[in-house]
Amino acid sequence: MIMKAEDIRISFRKERQLFRRERQEILHGVSLNLKQGECLGLVGESGSGKSTLAKVLCGLNRPDSGSVEIGGLSLYGGDRQERQSLRHEIGIVFQEYTSSVNPYFHIETVIEESLRACGKTKKRKSEWDDLIDSLLTRVGLPLSYRKKYPHELSGGELQRVCIARTLALEPRIIVFDEAVSSLDGATQVIVMDLLNEIQKDLGLSYIFITHDLTTITYMCDRVTFLKDGLVVEELENLDELKDLKNPYARKLIESVLCLDA
């Protein structure tokens, strides 16, 4: 078990009213397990708390209660040193690739930031250059892109840059928050093939968040259904997709099958 999230609850303050401060709970005790080298799908409609969960898992939102453990170390407990060391174990790729990259950075600076963050500062500049080159090659981008600005790249290319900078961390887990949803069909398949290949080569574990079930069948080994901040169904095997117990999960599947037919 590489990652274990237990009973995560998180709430946000509602719009402030006079004399009252109400909080709205987004996640009501979500638990997840991620095994080494697998891809876990996280499905749910918008507003079900998928993205919030992703941020909790990456250490961006501290949960009100519950714990996230990566390789036995706690992401939110523990001392500063421990938390800092875990930050490179898990990377995130967002859906919105346009806002994922600083518009004022060259592509190489984008990747450099990850290298800098995970403590590769001591290496010489030439070693960094080699690393950036190899990462760009890894995600299938030409080296001439190093000096380009994000707005000069297409959506698919930019998402590859995001993948490259996440790989630069040398993480064990990558969270994809709707990472392919805003790409067009053909590009989706290309990016997903790339992700599958990287996963196989580097032995990474993925958490793949999506609302699109076709992506799930393409990528994932296991699926967890999320609704209104609760896990409503967990599938250990994709073959079980046909006999779901939870009515909400069944409805989701049926809507896709309906479209396929």
Next chain:
Amino acid sequence: MIKQFFQSRLSIACLVIILLFTLAGIFAPYIAPNDPYETDLMNKFSSYTREHPLGTDQLGRCVLSRLIHGIRPTLFLSLLAMAGTITLGLVMGILAGYFRGWVDEVIMRVVDVMLSFPSQIMILAVVALLGIDIRNVILANIFVKWAWYARMIRTTVIQYTGKNFVLFSKSIGSGSPYILTRHLLPCIASELVVLATLDTGWTILNISTLSFLGLGVQAPTPEWGAMLNEAKNVVTSNPGQMVAPGVAIVILIAAFNMLGDCMRDAMDPREVRN
């Protein structure tokens, strides 16, 4: 960015104008044909001659020499005021926008208070309180203007801290100094530069206004606003006296305003160029 900036003819023209003014100000004693303080009452209100290219004023002082010497207080004082305003506004705005919470509350309430005063009257009040002195005019300018910057910068910072690239930066553990200087500052800079260059014009005008009202630079120091003030007494008999300082103010302020626009265009990498 710099290359794009220099591709525009307008921006080069503005830059050249400002640079010429600056150089003229720095080397004023070498360029000015006459001593700006030398009075010659027999020769007052003389028209444009070889000796006095822009004529002489009511005390017979060379207008051109006074104009050139007047660049120093006008331009340098306003740049000083701008630097102070930006520094204070930037620090306050970033603190409020990035750290939020009670820091934000405290700073923004102070800003609200500052913004609820009419700026000109506030400056007059500050100068009246601290005494008539050019240093107090600069302090008053900073005091009145920083709140505008703090509010603008705070909004931009909040807007950008929610962006995914800042979230990613936080998630991989880049520290606040890195995020503030590498991510947020360049994003703010383009808006800040535009506002700052536009406002330099405003500050020049403001210092000139105060000198015109007799609260800023004191006679006999040559300053454009003060020169206008002296000229207004003879506006019916010698209207030509107002032309030189008036035109100088217009040119310099227009140059700053247009430079601001050009800089914004150049600093935005997404700007579509034709």
